[in-house]
Amino acid sequence: MRFDRRALAPPLRPANLLSARQLALAWSLLTLIALLAWVLVVGQARDMGVEPGTMGMGLPVFLLFWLTMMIAMMFPSVAPVAITWTRAIGRQSAGATRVARTTQFVVGYLLSWTVFGLIAYGLLAATGALVDEHPTVGRWIGAGAFLLAGLYQFTPLKNLCLRHCRSPMGQLMRYAAFRPGARDLRVGAHHGAYCVGCCWGLMIVLVPLGVMNVLAMAAVAVVIFIEKLWRLGPLFSAAVGLAFVVLAVLAPFQSWLLPGLTPPQSPMTQMLPP
Template sequence: MRLDRKALSPPLRPANLLSARQLAFAWSVMASIALLAWVLVVDQARDMGVEPGTMGMGVPLFLLLWLVMMFPSVAPVALTWARAIGRQSPTGVVRVARTAQFAGGYLLAWTAFGLIAYGLLAWTGALVDEHPGAGRWIGAGAFLVAGLYQFGPWKDLCLRHCRSPMGQLVRYAGFRPRARDLRVGAHHGAYCVGCCWGLMIVLVPLGVMNVLAMAAVAVVIFVEKLWRLGPVFSQVVGVAFLVLAVLSLFRPWLLPGLLPPKSPMTDMLRP
């Protein structure tokens, strides 16, 4: 009796091939959105300069630019979640809707922190206007807090989650179906805030619309999460912040985001 090899061969899975195409398409879409968002940031910052506080931005515009920086970091995990729910949601429309809920929950966590950051910027801006000499102490304090946090246990815990989220995503399967994807995204976003808030507060002394500083912070966040030596790199960044905390007390030009608008130093820094 001869066995039919075709009967023993595993069947082709066109659905998996389609998933690969959909995954590539999703990466392209997210990369395009991130690129367009950064173009918006650069265009908005071009005529604003770098000054203390919120620089007259309202809360909606500030949050829009704030979330632009965080959007690239959600893409890898959002797509991982999309692949994980693929079997539960056979139709593409449902997968897209659930992935959008996940991304929405993630950005919701960062929106909450963005409101806190906006209040902090408004407070520091008002304080520097009244007491220009306070800027160097605020800047040194921000660098000091950010540097020390890079070595803390909470940073390590949150960074480990962000670097290897799969175990946590599996645990999320136990969440109740009602608004599960939104809650999962918010939960993961809370870990991301815990991982990155120290990096974000350095924008207070560097300038919230300092495009170079914003790009540098975004790169640090990306490298910490994806590079094999991310934890070591995180501590190197912490050392750099501690050095800046000391130097900024004697070198005001390291604090462009806290220099009063009418300061001679500010005029020297303007092109």
């Protein structure tokens, strides 16, 4: 009686099956982190409401909230890049090492957004002080923010950064040849810098709409996701730019577009006749 050795051998595990499992796990983890961040952001926004400026938050507290907001808004769109990098390094790293290196990538990415958060804090503090002293100037600040965001959608820098965010493989391949020391941190920070360059114009519309405006945050997050992942993302980006220009024209005459630049009215002010 003859035995077939192949029948006794363990079944082979296709490489694509392993990759699919890794891909699903990475997607699930990033999605879970983003959902938890959204829960925290919604809870904080519900307690604070929408007001001009930093709403009394000091810089450390603001940066903590800012990072939570960036995790909620940006992780869905950055997930493909993080997963691509994870799969690339996964061929050379064990499981624990792969997790540590992926964590470095995420930390580097958030570091870039932390730097922009410092700028955002100063911008919010300045606009809040102006609106407190001169309430009517808020309509022109809002119009300027919408106009700047709209025009930026058509600039070469926006297109360059958007192309990188949509197809980052060239940069990832270039970084693969760098020395291992802090390489993953640098990759995350570098990609984060491109992401800031792509999205800062969308973020500044939160000045007139309100940095604690959950609906506005969700809308901006959807725009970022579509821009980066949809095949017609560049055309969609141009359409968003036109929409912001229209809002810039309407903002001086429509106060409902500027909840983030409208000082809260005291009960005595509300009782006064218009």
